[in-house]
Amino acid sequence: MTTKGIAARSVAIGISVAALTTGLLSGCSSGSGGGDGKVVLEFPNFQASEAPFSVWWEEFVAAFEEKYPDVTVDMSDAQNSDRYQETLLTRFAAGDPPEIVQQTTTNFFQLAGAGYLADVGDLVPDSWGPLQSTYEWDGKTVGVMTLASGLVLYYNEQLLNDAGVDVPTTPEELVAASQAIYDPQNGIYGFAGVSAPQDPKLYNESAMFVVGSGGQWFDGDTPNFDSPEVAKGLEFYKEALATAPPGLQFTQRNELFQSGKAGFMVENANFMGAIQQQAPADVKPNLKPARVPFPTEPGLASVALSIPDGLDDATLQAARDFVSLAVSPEWQKRYAELIGAPAPDPDSTADLLTENPYMKLFVELQGEAVSILPTGPEVRKDFPIYRKEIFDSLVGITSGAVSIPDALADLQASTEAQLGS
């Protein structure tokens, strides 16, 4: 072969490789149209392998595809919800979001504030619980909550009996009972709370005590760290947490309680299902739910479905059909049956009140719940920044490095400066 021939062939190979690479990369981006003309809804789902939610999603997606044969749902397992929120953020920034967006509150306010989410207000039934207001932004509803609960006090009846204490009905009683049960030499702890300084759940648990005590970090957009309720809530929190093992992380906390080694734990209503599935047979009968011993019932809307703004008409309609079916009474009822806790639509549980001994309590708590998330638009816009500041202070408080009054005074001053209060 001549040099010219070799050069020509090499150039051709080089161009082919470049074209192939470009083609492969462009093929990586998702499209909403399937090869068979069907609309494809991409749906990364961080509950896809988390029973019993996974069962509901599998049943629901199968039913949706049967009802809408021209639509295919490409549901994938997004696994860790926190990591997935980071992926989601990048995908929105790259202009390639999935057609069905499942999200926690981690980035919700940022995505909503950036105008990335479509208005789905007309899909939310009137009967939806009060925590749905979490997903309102600038006069629009940009998310439909799919997981919401008033928080529940779980207790170990056996440990309470052994310590000679009753189920607490006030924060003071909760602290006293936790201290009475606390026996670390024998591996028994009072309140199973997240105590690892690396665990973001520390924020939620402290907020639960603050809101339960009648406080809020912010009153709208005004810092409220100097209120007596906030200080009181944190005092209770610190005293209760002193009866937890140090360095306890979220999953360890659940295991500790389920294995019968802690007197109390606070979680949402769905945790009862986890107890039924995972607790040892000899411990399970002792683990029971009760109303949290606070004057105010704290709660949280923690998972929602959204639709990205800017979809083409056919895909938008398919995505709206998907959300619409998910919130229908039929599938809300199935949700409550499978999960063992109220669905976001409280009406869906009517038939289950007699079947599930705890459902009445869970429904009452859901209806009374006051969100532990802020409501002020300016605070919500920068919520991750404020959350980190509060989190850092909590680490100082729980480790004893900073006193509660000093930490709250610092938070009040710094947030006032940022919000121009």
Add this chain to the structure above:
Amino acid sequence: MTLGRRRTIFGYALLAPAIVFVGVLIAYPLVLSLQLSVTPGRFASLRSSEGGFSFEHYVTVLGSPETWASLLRTGIYVAGTVIPAFAIGLAVALLLREAFPGRRWLRTAILLPWAVPGVAASAVFLWMFDASFGVVNQILFHLGLISTPIAWYSSADTAMFGVIVPTAWKLFPFFAMILLAALQTIPQDLYEAARVDGAGRYQQFAHVTWPGVRGAAFTALIIASLGVYREFDFIFPLTRGGPNNATTTMAIAIYQEAFQFSNLGFAAALGIVSIAIAAVFVLIAGRDLRKV
């Protein structure tokens, strides 16, 4: 077409696949980062048709005291890690150069920390430094050095030390292996000549050993410093940059801005500034290296 021109084209044609792959894997992400960093607004978009152009993120990054505080913390973290790791690595290399039973086994074993994933090592150190159950506090108690437990990762005063220790633990085998390889290239004749001239152990080290390993040591220091400069695996699982930003290095700050505060443009600008600082360091260090 002349033969020379054909050969030139032929050469570039052969290089084309490599250029395409390098372009896709290195240049493309860098260009995207640059694009993000000059896109105005908090929630910058990677879609080129949107956004406009502005240096606002660079102005904010360079004007923010937190940027310089992060850089200072990064400097402390890099120096606090690399210097002891180098010293331990050098000592281990000198030890492993000597002949003794089990030397081959020990040479392999010494590499183990380097092979352990940072996140896995972090889990171990998290327990070792645990305030209540950690072995570190227990030892300090028994030695009478402390009377109350130290919450290593919860206090801003001790958190940086708590992340430096595991990073140095993972890094020292790298220095040990590089320096051991360099030590083995020094002819024994030089030591014999030095001894004949009356040189003691220190003088042998200063005039034979160090000149023999200096080039490798500088190279290893630059590579290791750059690695620690962008280290994330230890700090994030151990402290997440806290408490009160005490361990928020540049790498952690970039992550926080991007994925916790959704401030992608600012994070991209911080990343570009971070790369520029690393480049300046390499240029200065490289100049010194060429003199070695």
